[in-house]
Amino acid sequence: MPATRDGKMWRSQFYYKDWQGVSHKKNKRGFRTKAEAEQWERDFLQQQQRNLDINFENFVQIYYEDMEHRLRENTMRTKKFIIDLKIIPYFKNKKMNEIKASDVRAWQNALMKKGYSQTYLKTVNNQLSAIFNYAVKYYDLRDNPCRKAGSIGKSQAGERQFWTKQEFKQFLVTVEDKPEARMAFLLLYWTGMRIGELLALTYNDIDLEKRTISINKSYQRLEGRDIITPPKTPKSKRIVTIPPFLAEELRDYMSHLYGIMADERMFRFTKSYMEHEIIRGIKASGVKRIRLHDLRHSHASLLVEMGFTPLAIADRLGHEKIETTLNTYSHLYPNKQGELADRLEIENNREDEE
16 A cells, blocks of 8 residues: 555555464554655565565664563663664665675774774674674574674773772762762772662661671663663672671761651662762862772772682672673782782792791
C-alpha cells in the first residue's frame, strides 16, 4: 500500500508478516514527505526479515531492541550515543553481509585523524566489534571484520591519577563546612567504593557495631529520574569493613540526620554535585587535579603502599576479575618488587651470620 496524504503530512500504511508468519497491519503518521514515509516502510520491512541482507543501520536497531532488555539503562544510553554518533553515519547504508575488514580499516583511519584520545578510540572500536560479534553469534555472520582489521587505541591512558593521604587531608579542609560532602568524600577515599554505590547507601546498609558497609546497589540520576540498580557486576556486591575512626565519623554524621527512613538514601545529592565540590576544593586547596572516580584509585594505591595483595584489593573494590586489579594498578607494584628484593637480601645475610 503506497504512502498517502494525511492532511499536510504523510501516512505509511501496509501489511507485513512477522517471523511466525502472522499478518499484521502497520500504520504510522507524521511524515513530512512521501519519500520519508516510503523509506520508513522499507526500513521496517527490512528489519522484520531478520537476516544479514540488511543495511547496517537497520541491523543496529535490531541489536538495540535485544540489548536494552539485558543492559543497565545508563550503559545502554552510552552505547547508543557512541554508535549513533561515531559508527552509524559511516556504515549506515552498507549491507551487513558485505562489510569487509578493509571497510573497517578505512573507518578506523578516518576516526584516528580526528585526534581523539587513545581510550576513546578503543571504546568506539569496541562498540563496532560488539555489533559484529552479535551478528556472528545470533545471525550466522561468517566472521567479525573487526578481528581482521585489528584494534585501535588503548584500554588505559597511562598511569592512574591519585591523591596521597596528605593530599586528601589537605583537600578535606575545603569541605569542613559541608557535612554531607565531607562524609561522602571520606567514604570514597577510605573505602574505594564507586560514586553510584555511595549515593545508593541507606541506613540499612550500615552496621556501626560490626563496622561494616553492605554494598548491594547503585544510584544514577537519568533524565530527572532517580534510578536504583544492582551494582556494576556480581562481585560488586560486597561487605566492606571500615576502620574505627571512620565508623565514629559515620555515627556522628548519622546522628544529625532527621526525617530519613532506614531504606532511604543517606546522601540526597547527585554525582554532579560531588564533581562540582571536588573541582572547587582542588582550586581552594591547591592539590593536583584528579577526577571524582580517582578517589577509588587513591584508595587502591593506599592499599598497595600498605602491602596488601592484589587479591585482597580486588575483593575490597569489587572487581570481577583479579586481572582488572593487576592491569589497573600494575604501575604501583615496581617499588614493591624492589622492597621485596631488599628484604630477601637481608634474609640471606641473616642466614650467613647465623
